[in-house]
Amino acid sequence: MTLRSALEGNHVSFPKVLENKTGGTIVTRFSKQQIITLYQITMEDVIILGTGCAGLTAAIYTGRAQLNPLVLEGTQPGGQLTTTSEVENFPGFPEGIDGYTMMDNLRKQAAKFGARYEHAKVDKIEVDGAVKKLYAGEKVYEAKTVIVATGARPRLTGVPGEQEMFGGKGVTTCATCDGAFYRDMEVVVVGGGDSAAEEALFLTRFASKVTLIHRRDSLRASQIMADRATSHPKIEMAWNSLPQEILADEKGFTRGIRVKDANTGEEREIACKGAFIAIGHIPNTDFVEGVLERDGDGYIVPSAGSQVKTKYEGFFAAGDCVDHVYRQAITAAGMGCQAAIEAERYLAEL
Numbered sequence: 001m002t003l004r005s006a007l008e009g010n011h012v013s014f015p016k017v018l019e020n021k022t023g024g025t026i027v028t029r030f031s032k033q034q035i036i037t038l039y040q041i042t043m044e045d046v047i048i049l050g051t052g053c054a055g056l057t058a059a060i061y062t063g064r065a066q067l068n069p070l071v072l073e074g075t076q077p078g079g080q081l082t083t084t085s086e087v088e089n090f091p092g093f094p095e096g097i098d099g100y101t102m103m104d105n106l107r108k109q110a111a112k113f114g115a116r117y118e119h120a121k122v123d124k125i126e127v128d129g130a131v132k133k134l135y136a137g138e139k140v141y142e143a144k145t146v147i148v149a150t151g152a153r154p155r156l157t158g159v160p161g162e163q164e165m166f167g168g169k170g171v172t173t174c175a176t177c178d179g180a181f182y183r184d185m186e187v188v189v190v191g192g193g194d195s196a197a198e199e200a201l202f203l204t205r206f207a208s209k210v211t212l213i214h215r216r217d218s219l220r221a222s223q224i225m226a227d228r229a230t231s232h233p234k235i236e237m238a239w240n241s242l243p244q245e246i247l248a249d250e251k252g253f254t255r256g257i258r259v260k261d262a263n264t265g266e267e268r269e270i271a272c273k274g275a276f277i278a279i280g281h282i283p284n285t286d287f288v289e290g291v292l293e294r295d296g297d298g299y300i301v302p303s304a305g306s307q308v309k310t311k312y313e314g315f316f317a318a319g320d321c322v323d324h325v326y327r328q329a330i331t332a333a334g335m336g337c338q339a340a341i342e343a344e345r346y347l348a349e350l
């Protein structure tokens with residue numbers, strides 16, 4: 001029996017081991033009223049979902065505001081940046097910083113101001129008046145304010161070599177982040193939509209040659225983007241080409257990509273030092289289904305006039321789970337800051 005089922009059912013006692021708020025355990029038999037009292041004690045002021053740039057920035061701000069935030073980590077502590085070796089565009093690091101170290105620093109900074117962390121992945125939410133309920137497996141959390149900062153994950157092709165060389169050995173999903181590492185080198189972009197065309201055009205600033213690999217014989221991108229990409233002297237099109245494998249050199253870094261012709265089945269290798277996969281992102285928002293508004297791609301839609309408010313007071317969303325345009329560490333951190341300040345203001349009014 002769980003605490004939740006004990007409360008929702010008609011049980012008069014709760015004989016199991018309960019985990020208390022600070023992670024310790026209580027073994028006893030409670031009356032229903034006692035359980036309700038204990039349950040109410042666990043009501044949090046602020047629960048933050050996610051420990052990427054948005055979640056940890058929100059944790060720093062709400063921690064400094066003495067709101068004692070509880071941060072639920074999900075399955076990727078530190079978020080997407082932990083998968084990259086070097087971040088050169090986050091302000092304040094003239095020499096750049098390793099992604100893992102940067103996120104570890106943010107985590108320590110938030111902990112210094114009282115943020116508490118728990119390993120939990122939320123799979124359902126409910127809003128019951130002013131109370132927000134979060135379900136993570138058998139565990140239930142309640143909070144006055146919630147900040148959803150669950151990010152997004154880049155869609156990958158799944159071909160051999162891609163995962164092994166992702167985030168530091170030549171395979172990446174972000175030209176804005178990593179383009180400058182490929183100065184005077186040959187790169188490929190995989191994809192056919194607006195993002196792929198945009199990434200390819202951006203990369204022409206650095207790369208000596210950009211091959212845009214697409215499985216069909218025309219781009220899905222808007223006409224203007226497609227025209228710009230296909231007419232650019234540095235961009236070569238590889239039409240009807242299906243990626244088969246990212247190829248490694250003797251040191252394990254990207255040296256090329258093997259593609260198959262969709263019509264003839266013929267295979268060939270395209271030399272490249274960087275492979276930019278631009279086939280979209282998947283926001284981690286399934287668990288808000290039916291509660292918060294999402295767009296057709298699954299991004300949380302903020303309320304009009306705000307980047308971080310939702311239709312429920314005290315319920316905020318920040319970072320890449322909302323933002324399908326910029327998707328940068330600094331923009332996610334900025335939204336985390338906004339959400340934290342809004343949460344603080346909301347709590348002050350209660």
Ligand SMILES: Cc1cc2nc3c(=O)[nH]c(=O)nc-3n(C[C@H](O)[C@H](O)[C@H](O)COP(=O)(O)OP(=O)(O)OC[C@H]3O[C@@H](n4cnc5c(N)ncnc54)[C@H](O)[C@@H]3O)c2cc1C
Pocket residue numbers: 049050051052053054055072073074075076077078079080081083084086087088089090120121122123149150151152153154166167172173174177178284287318319320321327328329330332
């Ligand atoms: C390879 C790579 C390189 C990049 N390089 C750069 C760069 O150089 N510069 C730059 O500005 N940006 C870069 N980015 C983009 C940057 O990482 C993202 O914009 C940023 O991490 C978004 O932060 P976020 O907090 O919104 O989400 P994320 O970083 O995606 O973090 C999401 C967090 O939510 C948690 N979570 C997910 N689902 C749940 C759930 N159901 N319950 C609880 N928690 C959950 C996850 O465990 C994770 O902790 C890069 C991205 C990648 C993939």
